[in-house]
Amino acid sequence: MPIFSALGLAAALTAAPVAAPDTLEQRIAACLACHSVKERGDAYFPRIAGKPAGYLYNQLRHFRDGHRHYPMMTYMAGNLSDAYLREIADYFSSQHPPYPPPPPGSGASATAAQVARGETLVRQGDPSKKIPACVACHGTALSGVEPSIPGLLGLPSDYINAQFGNWKSQSRRASAPDCMADIAGRLSDSDVAAISAWLGRQTPDAAARPAASIALPLPIACGSYPAAAQGGAK
Ligand code: HEC
Numbered sequence: 456m457p458i459f460s461a462l463g464l465a466a467a468l469t470a471a472p473v474a475a476p477d478t479l480e481q482r483i484a485a486c487l488a489c490h491s492v493k494e495r496g497d498a499y500f501p502r503i504a505g506k507p508a509g510y511l512y513n514q515l516r517h518f519r520d521g522h523r524h525y526p527m528m529t530y531m532a533g534n535l536s537d538a539y540l541r542e543i544a545d546y547f548s549s550q551h552p553p554y555p556p557p558p559p560g561s562g563a564s565a566t567a568a569q570v571a572r573g574e575t576l577v578r579q580g581d582p583s584k585k586i587p588a589c590v591a592c593h594g595t596a597l598s599g600v601e602p603s604i605p606g607l608l609g610l611p612s613d614y615i616n617a618q619f620g621n622w623k624s625q626s627r628r629a630s631a632p633d634c635m636a637d638i639a640g641r642l643s644d645s646d647v648a649a650i651s652a653w654l655g656r657q658t659p660d661a662a663a664r665p666a667a668s669i670a671l672p673l674p675i676a677c678g679s680y681p682a683a684a685q686g687g688a689k
């Protein structure tokens with residue numbers, strides 16, 4: 456797979472996406488206009504590089520098929536075949552650029568107590584509210600799990616907050632049972648803010664890769680994790 460470098464990025468930045476690009480190289484260059492580490496002055500664009508390919512593929516299908524909503528992403532994935540989306544997902548999954556420092560975002564103003572609450576929720580959950588530890592599925596290093604659970608580091612706080620809002624309003628959906636929608640329903644807005652403030656402060660290890668597997672059963676079943684790996688009580 457060739458490396459699409461600065462040349463492609465420059466082309467993407469000068470050519471506004473008025474017409475849909477029609478080669479893989481052009482499409483990837485267009486993606487980098489928003490998803491490149493160089494563009495991370497913005498506090499909202501999620502990092503896609505290095506995430507498990509199955510996860511990226513699911514998200515591209517979800518934008519295309521109306522299970523996630525963001526006009527530019529719907530446009531980018533619209534009308535592309537599953538095979539083409541898979542190819543794009545494989546490309547970004549294999550990329551491991553360095554992480555920029557965490558962007559300033561809404562999490563920057565969190566108090567020390569809120570940040571500590573966020574860390575507790577991520578590492579231990581809150582059994583009194585039936586909130587499982589995030590690490591139970593996203594991995595102890597939070598670098599995700601193959602093939603379809605994403606890493607949580609390197610994501611802007613504002614992006615994380617927005618995703619929990621989307622699960623609560625059902626404008627982001629995954630295959631049933633939709634474990635993240637269940638978890639979002641158990642988290643208060645202040646707990647979400649605490650989690651995103653803590654996650655947004657971590658400096659990820661560029662050498663980290665998604666784990667090959669995770670201890671089973673998962674605390675809640677997830678339709679987007681393969682059937683053989685299902686299980687778990689509520
Ligand atoms: C104009 C900016 C822009 C462009 C161009 C763009 N994206 Fe996105 N992308 C976004 C934003 C913003 C989001 C988060 C949307 C949301 O809130 O759900 C996103 C989300 C995603 C996600 C889900 C990320 C996650 O962690 O769940 C994937 C995968 C993705 N984009 C891939 C692509 C690919 C592949 C291309 C090129 C074909 C592309 N994007 C082009 C802005 C863009």
Ligand code: HEC
Pocket residue numbers: 501510513514576577586587588589590591592593603604605606607610615618628629634635638650673674675676677679680
């Ligand atoms: C039972 C397993 C499980 C647990 C526990 C869990 N997650 Fe997830 N999470 C998933 C799966 C599976 C996905 C992928 C969903 C999809 O395909 O849209 C996901 C996706 C996400 C995403 C989307 C990332 C992106 O790039 O858009 C965020 C953010 C997230 N989880 C945060 C959390 C937090 C915070 C916690 C702890 C409070 C948590 N998760 C606990 C399984 C889990």
